Amino acid sequence: xxxxxxxxxxxxxxxxxxxxxxxxxxxxxxxxxxxxxxxxxxxxxxxxxxxxxxxxxxxxxxxxxxxxxxxxxxxxxxxxxxxxxxxxxxxxxxxxxxxxxxxxxxxxxxxxxxxxxxxxxxxxxxxxxxxxxxxxxxxxxxxxxxxxxxxxxxxxxxxxxxxxxxxxxxxxxxxxxxxxxxxxxxxxxxxxxxxxxxxxxxxxxxxxxxxxxxxxxxxxxxxxxxxxxxxxxxxxxxxxxxxxxxxxxxxxxxxxxxxxxxxxxxxxxxxxxxxxxxxxxxxxxxxxxxxxxxxxxxxxxxxxxxxxxxxxxxxxxxxxxxxxxxxxxxxxxxxxxxxxxxxxxxxxxxxxxxxxxxxxxxxxxxxxxxxxxxxxxxxxxxxxxxxxxxxxxxxxxxxxxxxxxxxxxxxxxxxxxxxxxxxxxxxxxxxxxxxxxxxxxxxxxxxxxxxxxxxxxxxxxxxxxxxxxxxxxxxxxxxxxxxxxxxxxxxxxxxxxxxxxxxxxxxxxxxxxxxxxxxxxxxxxxxxxxxxxxxxxxxxxxxxxxxxxxxxxxxxxxxxxxxxxxxxxxxxxxxxxxxxxxxxxxxxxxxxxxxxxxxxxxxxxxxxxxxxxxxxxxx
Numbered sequence: 001x002x003x004x005x006x007x008x009x010x011x012x013x014x015x016x017x018x019x020x021x022x023x024x025x026x027x028x029x030x031x032x033x034x035x036x037x038x039x040x041x042x043x044x045x046x047x048x049x050x051x052x053x054x055x056x057x058x059x060x061x062x063x064x065x066x067x068x069x070x071x072x073x074x075x076x077x078x079x080x081x082x083x084x085x086x087x088x089x090x091x092x093x094x095x096x097x098x099x100x101x102x103x104x105x106x107x108x109x110x111x112x113x114x115x116x117x118x119x120x121x122x123x124x125x126x127x128x129x130x131x132x133x134x135x136x137x138x139x140x141x142x143x144x145x146x147x148x149x150x151x152x153x154x155x156x157x158x159x160x161x162x163x164x165x166x167x168x169x170x171x172x173x174x175x176x177x178x179x180x181x182x183x184x185x186x187x188x189x190x191x192x193x194x195x196x197x198x199x200x201x202x203x204x205x206x207x208x209x210x211x212x213x214x215x216x217x218x219x220x221x222x223x224x225x226x227x228x229x230x231x232x233x234x235x236x237x238x239x240x241x242x243x244x245x246x247x248x249x250x251x252x253x254x255x256x257x258x259x260x261x262x263x264x265x266x267x268x269x270x271x272x273x274x275x276x277x278x279x280x281x282x283x284x285x286x287x288x289x290x291x292x293x294x295x296x297x298x299x300x301x302x303x304x305x306x307x308x309x310x311x312x313x314x315x316x317x318x319x320x321x322x323x324x325x326x327x328x329x330x331x332x333x334x335x336x337x338x339x340x341x342x343x344x345x346x347x348x349x350x351x352x353x354x355x356x357x358x359x360x361x362x363x364x365x366x367x368x369x370x371x372x373x374x375x376x377x378x379x380x381x382x383x384x385x386x387x388x389x390x391x392x393x394x395x396x397x398x399x400x401x402x403x404x405x406x407x408x409x410x411x412x413x414x415x416x417x418x419x420x421x422x423x424x425x426x427x428x429x430x431x432x433x434x435x436x437x438x439x440x441x442x443x444x445x446x447x448x449x450x451x452x453x454x455x456x457x458x459x460x461x462x463x464x465x466x467x468x469x470x471x472x473x474x475x476x477x478x479x480x481x482x483x484x485x486x487x488x489x490x491x492x493x494x495x496x497x498x499x500x501x502x503x504x505x506x507x508x509x510x511x512x513x514x515x516x517x518x519x520x521x522x523x524x525x526x527x528x529x530x531x532x533x534x535x536x537x538x539x540x541x542x543x544x545x546x547x548x549x550x551x552x553x554x555x556x557x558x559x560x561x562x563x564x565x566x567x568x569x570x571x572x573x574x575x576x577x578x579x580x581x582x583x584x585x586x587x588x589x590x591x592x593x594x595x596x597x598x599x600x601x602x603x604x605x606x607x608x609x610x611x612x613x614x615x616x617x618x619x
Contacts (some may be wrong), residue, residue: 003597027124030148031117035157037069037493039109039164042501044102046508047516047541053167054540055079061544062092064099070277075543075550078080078282080289084274085176085227086169086219096482105168111175112164115383116155123147126189128350128390144398150390152489154383159320161496163379173229180221180237182252185355187214191257192348196566211259219263220367222269230290234267236363244358248344248351260301268470308373313364316375322381323488324389326422331392332357352374354389359384395483416481419488420472430462443581444603445510461499462489512541516603518579519545521599521606529573531566535559535588542579559588567614 021599048054050562059072072087081598089107097103119247151208153161166520171554185455190212198210218237223231230472245251278286319324333487335353336342343354367373397414429436437449445451472484518540521533534542536559542550553562566576578595581603585595595607 027120027395028146031113031120031151034152035109035113036118038155038161039112041497042505043105044100045087045501046101046505047512048101048104048544049166049508049512050539050541052540053079054505054544055102056086056167056169058540058544060087060094060104061094063091063100063133064094065086070281070598071273074540074566078285078289080278080282080286081232083171083227083290085224086167086172089172090167096222101167106166108164108167108171111171112155114175115178115182116151117177119154119383119387120147120151122186122352122389123150123387124181125186126349126352127394134407134539142394146391146394147486149394150331150387153324153388153393155391156489156492156496157321157324158388159316159375159382161500162320163376165421168376169229170379172224172448173233174223174380174383176225177233177237177380180218180225181240181355181359182383183214183217184222184237184241185213185352186252187218187258189348189351190214211257215258215263216266218258219267220270223267226271234271236366239366240359240362243362244355246424247354247358255456258572273370283417300553307371310368312373313368313378317364317385320375320378322426323419323492324385326418327389327392327415328385331388332410333411334392336393353388356384356387356391360388365600369472397485398484411477413481416472416476416484419484420469420476423472423488423491427462428455428464430458430465433458442511443583445507446513446603446614448510451510453505454508455502457499457503458507461495461503464495466497467491468495510602514604515539515541516545517601518542518599518604518606521601522548522577522579525606526577527574527597529571530575530577531569531573531575533563533566533579535578536584537580550582553588561591563609564614567611574611576614578607578609579604581605 048057053613055074059074063069066073068213069084069091072082072084076559084106090104093103093106095107124143126149127143128152163174191210194210194212222234222237225237227233242251245254252557256448260358278290316435317328321328333351335357337354337357343351360381365376367377370377396409434453437452440448442448468487471487471491475481475484522542523546526532531551532542532546533553535553538554539554551562551566553559562574563578567573577598580588582605585605585607590609594613595609597605597607599606
């Protein structure tokens, strides 16, 4: 008799759970596949992306050169934007793999992989898809399904992939913070499990002699989160955990379990020393810049023109967590979080979904209130979204796999069709790309529209998504909606490999490659003591690739005076190398006969302004 596919899947999981070694091999292979596709594949194949990534890369390189691991520097000036953890990680990678793009991005990629792996482990142990009691014989199988689906959703979404492939501090912060939250929950559930196994009749009575090692991991990881991006690394975990415990009514009990005083001392021992050393080394400048401007002002005022409407993060979640975001309302509604008394009666091991909701909601609300808004700010809620939706999808999938029933809820069916419509809209947007490509204005990519359309990469991406939609429609018509997640997963993975990565490479060739070529020209053509100037633009990648100080001159009316001041510095330079677009040269009032063009690349040109011209021609 031919076994149905669902029965085959169920039998596979039964065999896996009976062979621990096989189970771990399959789990590691699964995580390696996810990590490779999402983060490691072609990680270093494109150059550093202006304007932010080279700032981190160069500050880390300066640490390796100067041996100053306390104060970050960029282009000869202190950089107090972020704490040092990301610089330390990059510098270590430089020591091991050399100074290159792979080393710059590896800390972010490993942080994303660490979140995925730890989430897989937590789901495997506490991934109950329903908060009501379940039959014992199905529990292990269901948690395996939850772990595989949940980890896939955490890895394969645009927000995690995007920030896991760029060398800035956001993913390192998320890696530390999200791992800390997962460690807390594991310790929280493990403590109750330990007490029950110890034979205690009163499940609410705390075993004061037992503190889960996972709680200590929480303190360590929270300390590292503060070293990754500042106070937000502990403020958000405290908000999430406090609101979760207050809702359940066991706040004081859990604080006792966590050994809060000793844990706080451990946290402070990791998080605080660098801040003290940085204040000693830099004084009030560090306090005003880091704590004042980059923390308080970002929350209370618009910084660097990064303002957005109140609904901004609804759009970020919708697109950043695509194609899974349409399932979030269903997953949150199925939680029945308003039934507080039911949740309070549930064992801790069944509360992961509720914890993920508090995790998601606190971060979303916190940054919605903040005045400065950036898509990367809510990156730490993506793993929570993955857990919420992963447990919901696995619940629907498991019902068929373990019970054989064909019943599918009406709300889940409707959401599946919404998913199909959403993916169809995404596919359509790629097919009509000629309409919106013209709206992208970037002087460094003057031929963007023609180059992208000629490559057909967007049409290929649209074809992949359209094929995915067709398979999804077939599944729904044959009432196999529980398998739709797998089509989403495979389709999106193919979309990333065949469309997204080639598109990024194409943009790199247009936007960043010319700067790298100009940097190489500067290295080979620069004379001794010759200043390097960039007109009207700030492209930090020039500092990284030339490994020289770049003088950025912005205000067009003052450029000639600034150039003259550079020419009069001692010892007087023989000439000045000037980099910019033709438009920036014209804005600076530089006549064609005042400089000699050495090289052109893309929209940029590098020219030499001689000492004679500087002495007589600048007015």
